[in-house]
Amino acid sequence: xxxxxxxxxxxxxxxxxxxxxxxxxxxxxxxxxxxxxxxxxxxxxxxxxxxxxxxxxxxxxxxxxxxxxxxxxxxxxxxxxxxxxxxxxxxxxxxxxxxxxxxxxxxxxxxxxxxxxxxxxxxxxxxxxxxxxxxxxxxxxxxxxxxxxxxxxxxxxxxxxxxxxxxxxxxxxxxxxxxxxxxxxxxxxxxxxxxxxxx
Numbered sequence: 001x002x003x004x005x006x007x008x009x010x011x012x013x014x015x016x017x018x019x020x021x022x023x024x025x026x027x028x029x030x031x032x033x034x035x036x037x038x039x040x041x042x043x044x045x046x047x048x049x050x051x052x053x054x055x056x057x058x059x060x061x062x063x064x065x066x067x068x069x070x071x072x073x074x075x076x077x078x079x080x081x082x083x084x085x086x087x088x089x090x091x092x093x094x095x096x097x098x099x100x101x102x103x104x105x106x107x108x109x110x111x112x113x114x115x116x117x118x119x120x121x122x123x124x125x126x127x128x129x130x131x132x133x134x135x136x137x138x139x140x141x142x143x144x145x146x147x148x149x150x151x152x153x154x155x156x157x158x159x160x161x162x163x164x165x166x167x168x169x170x171x172x173x174x175x176x177x178x179x180x181x182x183x184x185x186x187x188x189x190x191x192x193x194x195x196x197x198x199x
Contacts, residue, residue, distance in 0.1 A: 043093025044086050046109040050116060051085015052078055054152060057145035064142060103167045108159035115155020116148045123147015 059077030063070065089109060096105030127143020 055081015119151020
């Protein structure tokens with residue numbers, strides 16, 4: 001017999017699989033700052049996506065605390081999470097667009113998102129480990145939910161720390177020493193050192 005608990009568990013596991021197959025993997029967690037032209041819509045979309053999965057995580061955890069009796073809270077939390085995430089993303093976008101160092105907000109939102117993906121993988125993994133030992137599959141989606149929320153917090157911290165460094169590196173001119181060869185007036189081959197400068 002198919003119950004609400006099994007349906008919601010299946011939905012959450014499917015969401016986890018979508019996250020794991022997405023373009024943002026753990027290997028890209030500390031990737032370069034986004035190069036695209038800043039857009040407030042891009043900030044809003046990043047915030048909306050993170051908010052949806054954050055709301056889904058909170059909703060599923062609260063659903064478990066209610067002994068799986070109030071399934072509508074899951075849908076409500078997804079709606080609240082998506083709306084709040086979009087609003088936060090939009091605010092960050094507006095602030096970032098009017099900043100002297102555009103792109104910092106985009107880095108923070110990216111790390112929140114990627115931190116959530118990484119946390120989901122870690123949480124789902126430990127959920128599977130506990131599920132095998134306790135013989136109860138409920139620990140898999142619960143672990144993924146806790147992992148996503150914890151990963152979002154961890155990603156926020158990483159983003160706030162690395163954003164100034166990444167953006168300042170992109171803004172600073174790149175000067176590198178190099179070695180070159182040339183011929184003198186007697187047509188003898190000589191070597192010298194110079195500096196390459198990109199801007």
